[in-house]
Amino acid sequence: MRYAMAIDTKKxxxxxxxxxxxxxxxxxxxGYCRDxxxxxxxxxxxxxSLEFRSERCNHCDNSxxxxxxxxxxxxxxxxxxxxxxxxxxxxxxxxxxxxxxxARYPHPEGYVDKCTFCIxxxxxxxxxxxxxxxxxxxxxxxxxxxxxxxxxxxxxxxKWKVLAPEAGTKPQLYFLT
Amino acid sequence: xxxxxxxxxxxxxxxGATVLGLSAFGAKKFKWFEPKIxxxxxxxxxxxxxxxxxxxxxxxxxxxxxDKQGRIRKxxxxxxxxxxxxxxxxxxxxxxxxxxxxxxxxxPLIREKKADGSQEFREASWEExxxxxxxxxxxxxxxxxxxxxxxxxxGNPGGHxxxxxxxxxxxxxxxxxxANCRGPRSSAYFxxxxxxxxxxxxxxxxxxxxxxxIGSHLGENMHNSQVQEMSQAIDNGATIITVDPRFSTAAAHxxxxxxxxxxxxxxxxxxxxxxxxxxxxYNKAFVDQYTFGLDHLKEHVKNMTPEWAYGxxxxxxxxxxxxxxxxxxxxxxxxxxPGRHVVWYGDDTQRERAMAILTALLGAWGKRGGLYIPEGxxxxxxxxxHYPEPEWTWKDINEGKYPLATMGITTELLxxxxxxxxxKHQVKAWFVGGTNLPLAMxxxxxFKEAAEAVEFIAVMDTMPMEITGYAxxxxxxxxxxxxxxxxxxxxxxxxxxxxxxxxxxxxYDSKPGWWIAKQIGERLGLHxxxxxxxxxxxxxxxxxxxxxxxxxxxKIGVKEYPRKxxxxxxxxxxxxxxxxSTGKVELYSVDFADEGFEAMPVYKxxxxxxxxxxxxxxxxxxxxxxxxxxxxxxxxDLMSENAVWVNPKVADLWALKKDQEVWLKNQDGAVTxxxxxxxxxxxxxxxxxxxxxxxxxxxxxxxxxxxRGASDEELITNIAVDPIMGGTGMRGNFITFLKDNPAxxxxxxxx
Numbered sequence: 001m002r003y004a005m006a007i008d009t010k011k012x013x014x015x016x017x018x019x020x021x022x023x024x025x026x027x028x029x030x031g032y033c034r035d036x037x038x039x040x041x042x043x044x045x046x047x048x049s050l051e052f053r054s055e056r057c058n059h060c061d062n063s064x065x066x067x068x069x070x071x072x073x074x075x076x077x078x079x080x081x082x083x084x085x086x087x088x089x090x091x092x093x094x095x096x097x098x099x100x101x102x103a104r105y106p107h108p109e110g111y112v113d114k115c116t117f118c119i120x121x122x123x124x125x126x127x128x129x130x131x132x133x134x135x136x137x138x139x140x141x142x143x144x145x146x147x148x149x150x151x152x153x154x155x156x157x158x159k160w161k162v163l164a165p166e167a168g169t170k171p172q173l174y175f176l177t
Numbered sequence: 178x179x180x181x182x183x184x185x186x187x188x189x190x191x192x193g194a195t196v197l198g199l200s201a202f203g204a205k206k207f208k209w210f211e212p213k214i215x216x217x218x219x220x221x222x223x224x225x226x227x228x229x230x231x232x233x234x235x236x237x238x239x240x241x242x243x244d245k246q247g248r249i250r251k252x253x254x255x256x257x258x259x260x261x262x263x264x265x266x267x268x269x270x271x272x273x274x275x276x277x278x279x280x281x282x283x284x285p286l287i288r289e290k291k292a293d294g295s296q297e298f299r300e301a302s303w304e305e306x307x308x309x310x311x312x313x314x315x316x317x318x319x320x321x322x323x324x325x326x327x328x329x330x331x332g333n334p335g336g337h338x339x340x341x342x343x344x345x346x347x348x349x350x351x352x353x354x355x356a357n358c359r360g361p362r363s364s365a366y367f368x369x370x371x372x373x374x375x376x377x378x379x380x381x382x383x384x385x386x387x388x389x390x391i392g393s394h395l396g397e398n399m400h401n402s403q404v405q406e407m408s409q410a411i412d413n414g415a416t417i418i419t420v421d422p423r424f425s426t427a428a429a430h431x432x433x434x435x436x437x438x439x440x441x442x443x444x445x446x447x448x449x450x451x452x453x454x455x456x457x458x459y460n461k462a463f464v465d466q467y468t469f470g471l472d473h474l475k476e477h478v479k480n481m482t483p484e485w486a487y488g489x490x491x492x493x494x495x496x497x498x499x500x501x502x503x504x505x506x507x508x509x510x511x512x513x514x515p516g517r518h519v520v521w522y523g524d525d526t527q528r529e530r531a532m533a534i535l536t537a538l539l540g541a542w543g544k545r546g547g548l549y550i551p552e553g554x555x556x557x558x559x560x561x562x563h564y565p566e567p568e569w570t571w572k573d574i575n576e577g578k579y580p581l582a583t584m585g586i587t588t589e590l591l592x593x594x595x596x597x598x599x600x601k602h603q604v605k606a607w608f609v610g611g612t613n614l615p616l617a618m619x620x621x622x623x624f625k626e627a628a629e630a631v632e633f634i635a636v637m638d639t640m641p642m643e644i645t646g647y648a649x650x651x652x653x654x655x656x657x658x659x660x661x662x663x664x665x666x667x668x669x670x671x672x673x674x675x676x677x678x679x680x681x682x683x684x685y686d687s688k689p690g691w692w693i694a695k696q697i698g699e700r701l702g703l704h705x706x707x708x709x710x711x712x713x714x715x716x717x718x719x720x721x722x723x724x725x726x727x728x729x730x731x732k733i734g735v736k737e738y739p740r741k742x743x744x745x746x747x748x749x750x751x752x753x754x755x756x757x758s759t760g761k762v763e764l765y766s767v768d769f770a771d772e773g774f775e776a777m778p779v780y781k782x783x784x785x786x787x788x789x790x791x792x793x794x795x796x797x798x799x800x801x802x803x804x805x806x807x808x809x810x811x812x813x814d815l816m817s818e819n820a821v822w823v824n825p826k827v828a829d830l831w832a833l834k835k836d837q838e839v840w841l842k843n844q845d846g847a848v849t850x851x852x853x854x855x856x857x858x859x860x861x862x863x864x865x866x867x868x869x870x871x872x873x874x875x876x877x878x879x880x881x882x883x884x885r886g887a888s889d890e891e892l893i894t895n896i897a898v899d900p901i902m903g904g905t906g907m908r909g910n911f912i913t914f915l916k917d918n919p920a921x922x923x924x925x926x927x928x
Contacts, residue, residue: 011408013396013426015799016815017267023811024251024273026217030810041424045824045859046436050429120217133253135264135401136408 002061002144003079003117004172005131006154007054011138014039014052018130018139022056025118025129032105034115035130051177054130054139057082057103057115058163058171065095065104073112079143080172081119086111100167117141144172182629184615184646185296187286187878218244226680227734228252229260229665231333231657232268232275232809233802234354234376235401236665237261238735239269241658241680249273249658249680258735259402259669260377266399267800271811275639275656276684280808280880282641282653283685298651303688303696306650310608311700313633313649314345317606323347324567327590327604327631333662334611334637334654337694342608344561344698344706348570349593349604351585353617356903362515364581364902365529368766370542371756374515375551375668382406382514385546386507387416391442391532393516396426399799400517416503420445423794423822423867424860433500439792439865439908440522440783441490446531447780448486449501451478453538456498458505460540467753468537470765470776477777489780508539510546518796523897523906526581527778530766534778537762543747551668552742557722559715561706569602576601579903580772586903587618588896594627606633610654610690615643616804616871619893619907621847637693640808641878653687660689661712664719670745672738674723676716676730691715774901783897783909785864790844790911791827792865795889804871804890807882818886820856822867828857831914840915841866843892848919850875853887866912 014037022034035056042049059082065074066082073088074095084095084104089111096104096112107113118128122141126132131139142149147156151174158176165171225240230252238258242251252272256263265272285306286298301309317326323346330339331352339350355363359376366374382388383406395407407427410417417431420442428434437445453459454475464471483494504511513536519525541547571585574593579586593600594607607628618624628634628647636648645651658680665675683689695707709715717727725736747753754760758767770776786792800815801807821841823833833839838852851873861867872886897906 010430011411013399013404013430013799015267015396015399015404017265017270017799019815020267020270020800020811021251023814024270027215030814033814041859043859045424045862046434048424048429048434048859050424050426050860052426118217120219124219126220133264133270135261135266135399135404136396137264137405138408 001079002172003059003081003122004144004151004174006140006151006160006174006176008138008154008176009051009053010176011136012052012054013136015135017133017135018054021129021133029108032107034113053175055101056173058101058169058173059117060172061170062168064098064169068094068098070094077119081117083116083119084112084114100164100169182634182647182649184643185288185298186646186876187298187641218250223250227676227678227731228658228680229675229677230265230269230272232272232806234332235260236667236675237265237269237401238675239265240734243680247681249276255734257733257737258675259671259673261401262405264405266401267815268399268802268806268812271809272658274809274811276658276681278640278809280641280878281639281685282645282651282687284653286651288649303686306652307696307700309650310635311697313606314697314701318346321603321605322568324349324569325603325605327594327607329587329590329607329609329612329614331611333657334690336663337690338608338610338637340706341694341698343564344703345701346565346567348567349574349590351571351587351590353587353612355584356586356588356905357520357617358518360582360584360902361519361525361899361904362529363583365526366515366533368581368768369530369533369537369763377402377667377669378515379549379551379668380512380514381546381549382512383409384510385410385415385512386510387418387504389504389511389513390417390419390427391514391516392421392521393514394421394425394427394796396430397799398517398797416507418500418503422862422865433496435492435496435500436862438491439794443524443528443531443778444486444489444780445492445497446528446535447478447481447778448483448497450474450531450535450538451481452483452498452501453505454478458502459538460508462750463509463540464538466750467755467762468764469759469761470763473765474534474777504539509541509544511539511541512547513541520899520904520906521908522783523899524781525899525904525906526901527775531778534764537764542762545746549670549745550742550747551670552672552740553668554666554672554674554723554738556664556666556674556719559718561708574600574602575903579901581768582902588905589903591618591623591627594631596630604631606631608635609644610637613642613644613804616888616890619890619896619905621891637690639687640805641876642804643875646876652693653685654693655683655687655689659683661716662691664716672740673735675735678731786911787844790913792908793843793889793892793910793912794865794867794908795870796867798869801869801871804874807871807874807885808879810881813881817881818854819869819872820854822856822858822861824861824863825857825859826863828855833857833914840919841887841892841912842915843894844911845894847892847894848915849873849887849891851884851887
């Protein structure tokens with residue numbers, strides 16, 4: 001089992017609904033976020049292209065955050081989801097430094113926090129909150145090992161890219177282009 | 178005697194939120210504190226309460242999830258609601274912030290004049306505040322007649338006040354949603370098709386082959402179901418044509434982006450019409466059967482060629498031809514989106530007419546993938562006496578101007594409040610509900626003069642805002658999550674209704690709008706119009722007439738009804754009489770001609786920015802609505818301020834850097850109260866700047882939003898009024914940059 005997410009940049013409007021839904025679903029404190037929107041513009045007026053990307057933890061196969069965690073708080077759960085056990089975290093910040101995607105933040109309660117792919121929902125067969133809320137239906141989630149999962153079907157017929165492939169982390173966030 | 182009423186800040190009340198200055202890891206030091214980790218709660222442990230979102234006007238059906246401690250944890254869309262299909266937009270998801278905002282209005286407040294002449298608000302009991310409003314309403318009625326009590330309203334809260342005012346005898350009401358927003362399209366589409374576009378608009382984007390957006394930035398204006406349908410259209414491979422001087426989100430997702438020169442849209446539309454007619458691409462069957470005036474139109478657009486339009490619009494003739502052919506190729510499955518905030522240059526009804534005519538030529542009215550035929554549920558009126566007949570209404574305030582206005586015009590209501598302007602019918606007092614006028618109205622001077630001139634202002638709202646600063650009495654309203662309210666019934670593909678059920682008790686000492694209106698009504702002896710103890714009785718009675726009940730609706734939230742008016746689309750060749758004077762779709766508008774207006778749209782040149790000035794274009798961001806959400810903690814997190822978009826060429830010329838703070842000054846010398854950050858981006862033309870509307874709040878009680886970003890409204894002093902329906906065109910303003918604080922400059926001048 002390998003959980004992954006695909007984001008359709010042809011449909012994302014960068015509204016940030018995924019960010020608010022994550023905030024209310026996971027009680028992310030104000031001023032912090034587990035997911036965010038990147039807007040990238042290319043070209044000069046009027047020959048332009050624009051891409052919105054809803055970004056979060058890439059739940060990398062080869063995850064530097066897990067490797068560098070001195071207490072084992074950062075670990076891999078079922079389906080490759082990368083998690084932080086809050087009570088084991090000493091807040092040293094090594095994982096924050098090691099993440100090429102800047103996906104982690106220091107929670108005011110003193111531990112490091114980040115996207116969990118809403119594992120509490122996924123365990124019940126539901127989608128992460130960001131996927132279920134997205135008004136443009138541009139997020140796809142599921143098990144890559146299942147050829148009929150939403151994410152497998154989305155990746156099958158489309159071109160895609162991952163972010164910072166050169167980091168060698170084997171990220172599991174795919175951007176449909 | 179004139180009562181001087183100026184903007185005052187709500188400062189005398191409340192202690193404000195305590196800000197803990199613990200740094201992210203600082204908290205770690207206090208080991209004796211048990212961390213209060215409160216993770217996600219599974220949906221099964223939460224209780225859902227039926228509601229519909231009131232953060233914006235789309236009113237999506239939703240569920241408010243409440244935990245065992247009675248706290249509202251999250252809000253999610255109702256799967257059965259066609260406004261949202263189970264998915265809210267960021268504002269809807271962030272609706273919890275509206276409830277939790279600690280800056281909310283907490284108690285009634287009354288303006289008090291002190292011995293030294295200064296004014297402040299003091300806390301008051303509900304009894305005292307309501308008595309005061311009722312006594313003023315009695316006083317106005319005796320002195321001037323009830324008609325002199327004007328109402329500025331919007332949304333549900335405004336609806337309760339409208340009921341109160343009509344029972345009292347006044348129909349002097351107006352809402353910015355008409356003359357400051359979508360009025361031109363109402364008048365234009367009614368003149369053409371004898372039907373209104375409605376809200377949500379009856380655009381069949383879901384099944385369209387070609388979506389044409391003219392300055393309509395879907396995705397940034399987060400009109401939920403339409404954004405969802407645009408996404409479906411992208412999946413379906415529909416052609417999307419976006420006309421916008423700015424590279425909007427919709428433009429980025431389009432097949433064709435036409436970066437038009439601002440203020441020239443009518444020329445492009447007429448050239449498209451020219452191509453359709455002279456290349457014989459129009460829908461002959463539809464036009465022959467249903468329309469009136471093709472010959473007039475043909476003659477009218479004879480010289481309006483793509484080559485003619487190129488010189489005006491900057492859009493190349495081949496692009497105009499190619500896009501017109503793309504529309505014709507997809508016809509009748511073409512949506513020419515009528516837009517929403519369409520008051521731009523004062524000839525907006527004519528621009529909307531051109532869009533309606535284009536729709537007709539493509540045969541896209543009443544067709545799959547074009548404009549569908551909407552149907553709503555008629556909610557029976559709760560038994561009450563007839564409203565008294567006022568001696569004059571908002572129509573009379575216009576004094577014969579704007580004959581095709583279908584609702585009150587906010588600017589006219591303001592003007593009627595200024596004695597100097599000698600309106601025949603004078604407005605002497607205001608009730609304001611659900612609209613933040615100082616940031617909604619152009620021409621701040623006029624607003625201030627009117628606000629100072631009237632004898633009394635009562636404001637009902639949930640948050641302190643610019644408008645509350647002008648009030649004599651402030652009535653804190655409960656949010657939509659804390660009250661019963663009107664049944665939502667808006668036309669859609671399938672008729673449907675939705676209800677509000679309170680998910681929590683009103684916070685602080687706030688009260689539902691219906692309760693406030695009833696309490697005032699009772700004091701005025703209008704009990705028969707408020708013959709209920711709780712608004713849930715009204716809702717339940719109405720639901721029972723509709724074959725359901727509050728009990729059932731609490732479980733389902735949204736209910737659909739079968740259509741009665743016939744199918745969603747017009748059958749091929751089906752006979753149909755349009756509700757116009759000719760009974761046909763009017764390519765040539767008989768009504769317009771009768772009223773002395775042009776029967777067919779004509780392009781007229783509009784002023785261009787003088788040297789060193791740039792056209793001010795404003796718009797929306799998906800996470801905010803109007804100026805009413807800027808302080809919402811969840812939405813503030815997403816976007817805390819606006820920026821002024823500046824093309825890199827312009828930035829170079831002015832040596833402006835990214836994030837540099839500037840003040841903006843317009844052609845009439847108006848300057849923003851607060852600085853705004855520069856955003857250097859290719860997404861805007863070099864003759865224009867862009868900013869998101871709704872920022873630059875001046876009330877310090879908005880602890881997050883105060884002074885963040887700048888208000889575009891302060892820069893809109895030149896208004897092009899639409900002679901047909903009174904729309905206030907606001908895109909004719911030009912700005913320049915001030916790199917130093919203008920307040921400092923003034924001081925230096927004096928020294």
